[in-house]
Amino acid sequence: MTSEKQSTPENNILNAAKEIFQKKGMAAARMQEIADEAGINKAMLHYYYRSKELLFEAVFKSAFSMIAPQLNEIMNADTTIFEKIKNFSSNYIAFVIKHPYLPNFIIQELNRNPEFVKNLIADKNFPNISKFKQQVNEKVAEGAIRSITAEQLFINIMSLNIFPFIGAPLLKGFLNFDDEAYKKLLDKRKTEVADFIINAIKL
Amino acid sequence: MTSEKQSTPENNILNAAKEIFQKKGMAAARMQEIADEAGINKAMLHYYYRSKELLFEAVFKSAFSMIAPQLNEIMNADTTIFEKIKNFSSNYIAFVIKHPYLPNFIIQELNRNPEFVKNLIADKNFPNISKFKQQVNEKVAEGAIRSITAEQLFINIMSLNIFPFIGAPLLKGFLNFDDEAYKKLLDKRKTEVADFIINAIKL
DNA sequence: ACATTTGTCAACCATTTGGTTAAACTAAAT
DNA sequence: ATTTAGTTTAACCAAATGGTTGACAAATGT
Numbered sequence: 001m002t003s004e005k006q007s008t009p010e011n012n013i014l015n016a017a018k019e020i021f022q023k024k025g026m027a028a029a030r031m032q033e034i035a036d037e038a039g040i041n042k043a044m045l046h047y048y049y050r051s052k053e054l055l056f057e058a059v060f061k062s063a064f065s066m067i068a069p070q071l072n073e074i075m076n077a078d079t080t081i082f083e084k085i086k087n088f089s090s091n092y093i094a095f096v097i098k099h100p101y102l103p104n105f106i107i108q109e110l111n112r113n114p115e116f117v118k119n120l121i122a123d124k125n126f127p128n129i130s131k132f133k134q135q136v137n138e139k140v141a142e143g144a145i146r147s148i149t150a151e152q153l154f155i156n157i158m159s160l161n162i163f164p165f166i167g168a169p170l171l172k173g174f175l176n177f178d179d180e181a182y183k184k185l186l187d188k189r190k191t192e193v194a195d196f197i198i199n200a201i202k203l
Numbered sequence: 204m205t206s207e208k209q210s211t212p213e214n215n216i217l218n219a220a221k222e223i224f225q226k227k228g229m230a231a232a233r234m235q236e237i238a239d240e241a242g243i244n245k246a247m248l249h250y251y252y253r254s255k256e257l258l259f260e261a262v263f264k265s266a267f268s269m270i271a272p273q274l275n276e277i278m279n280a281d282t283t284i285f286e287k288i289k290n291f292s293s294n295y296i297a298f299v300i301k302h303p304y305l306p307n308f309i310i311q312e313l314n315r316n317p318e319f320v321k322n323l324i325a326d327k328n329f330p331n332i333s334k335f336k337q338q339v340n341e342k343v344a345e346g347a348i349r350s351i352t353a354e355q356l357f358i359n360i361m362s363l364n365i366f367p368f369i370g371a372p373l374l375k376g377f378l379n380f381d382d383e384a385y386k387k388l389l390d391k392r393k394t395e396v397a398d399f400i401i402n403a404i405k406l
Numbered sequence: 407a408c409a410t411t412t413g414t415c416a417a418c419c420a421t422t423t424g425g426t427t428a429a430a431c432t433a434a435a436t
Numbered sequence: 437a438t439t440t441a442g443t444t445t446a447a448c449c450a451a452a453t454g455g456t457t458g459a460c461a462a463a464t465g466t
Contacts, residue, residue, distance in 0.1 A: 027231035
């Protein structure tokens with residue numbers, strides 16, 4: 001309710017810019033297109049955000065800040081590894097179904113400019129997986145789960161959750177699925193991914 | 204030996220274009236930069252490949268044809284599911300370590316233009332996973348592996364193998380790994396990924 | 407009421423970019 | 437030696453693009 005984003009010009013522009021940048025990427029996005037989307041003059045963009053580069057940075061940081069805290073919260077919660085895997089998978093997939101361009105946008109632009117990640121790490125909310133790492137190491141030492149490094153497990157969790165969205169066009173082609181069928185398949189993954197991972201490490 | 208690519212002007216241009224397009228993407232790539240990379244005049248690009256669009260298509264198809272047959276061959280081989288998973292994981296990871304920009308390039312451009320995948324499907328060598336599907340369904344029916352649809356398993360295999368490359372900048376950041384450490388981790392995945400998947404479905 | 411700041415716009419500008427052209431060079435064929 | 441076909445280049449062009457300007461309106465403060 002009160003947490004609704006206000007409709008200031010800055011916000012209006014930012015939302016329009018998100019739309020265009022996330023759909024097309026930095027290089028292919030046009031300032032005129034963003035202005036049209038926002039329903040304002042092109043000069044306004046420069047009035048509020050000096051340059052395309054700065055507008056892009058604002059969009060990128062805003063996008064990243066939508067994902068990072070979620071990851072952080074779940075990974076540092078006071079829950080078991082299995083619960084973390086379940087929570088992350090269902091939350092993340094539900095979230096991305098609503099924001100389908102987000103993961104590809106972030107991955108794509110980080111590949112374009114890998115040093116940009118340093119910029120993000122400085123941020124307070126940058127995800128920290130030390131608690132998760134510690135938990136995994138403990139459970140492995142106890143013999144409660146199969147031997148695996150926390151890093152490999154973490155990569156597996158991220159891969160299984162994120163790639164089906166980023167690789168959607170390719171996977172749809174391979175599987176010969178239309179949009180509708182693929183969407184159903186993704187929805188099932190909210191629980192299937194966690195089951196798969198847990199089966200892989202459970203003894 | 205005799206299979207070495209000839210050094211025709213077309214080939215020279217194509218290699219230069221691959222380099223630039225794969226690093227920067229269609230929109231950010233500049234014809235002048237490709238010409239410089241190829242050590243020729245910009246007009247030559249248009250002489251041999253009429254337009255940027257056509258040059259890009261040539262690069263894309265060439266890139267895709269480097270990956271597709273591999274997938275096809277392994278998935279339709281006369282081997283067990285477990286062997287297919289092992290072969291694909293080790294082969295694919297070894298291959299992509301040598302061509303790090305390839306998967307991201309393909310994924311990115313297919314997201315930019317999803318209809319393009321139809322173009323690829325028409326090709327004879329487009330991957331066909333029907334044999335793999337049939338094998339999985341049989342094994343599940345026999346009770347030899349855990350219940351899972353072939354499609355979900357296929358997506359899991361692809362995700363675990365491809366995403367660590369595409370998401371490298373992000374994952375390096377999350378894990379706080381430098382290039383060297385991350386490379387070692389990827390190398391270990393040549394076997395670890397298959398083990399993980401097999402553990403997940405084995406009964 | 408007046409002045410000052412802030413917001414908005416159409417027109418404009420400099421540069422970049424994909425693409426073209428016409429002339430020059432090369433090497434084999436006649 | 438001359439023709440012919442293919443190859444290469446510098447110079448050029450029109451369109452697109454990020455960004456600026458100066459005039460004007462709408463708030464805002466005094």
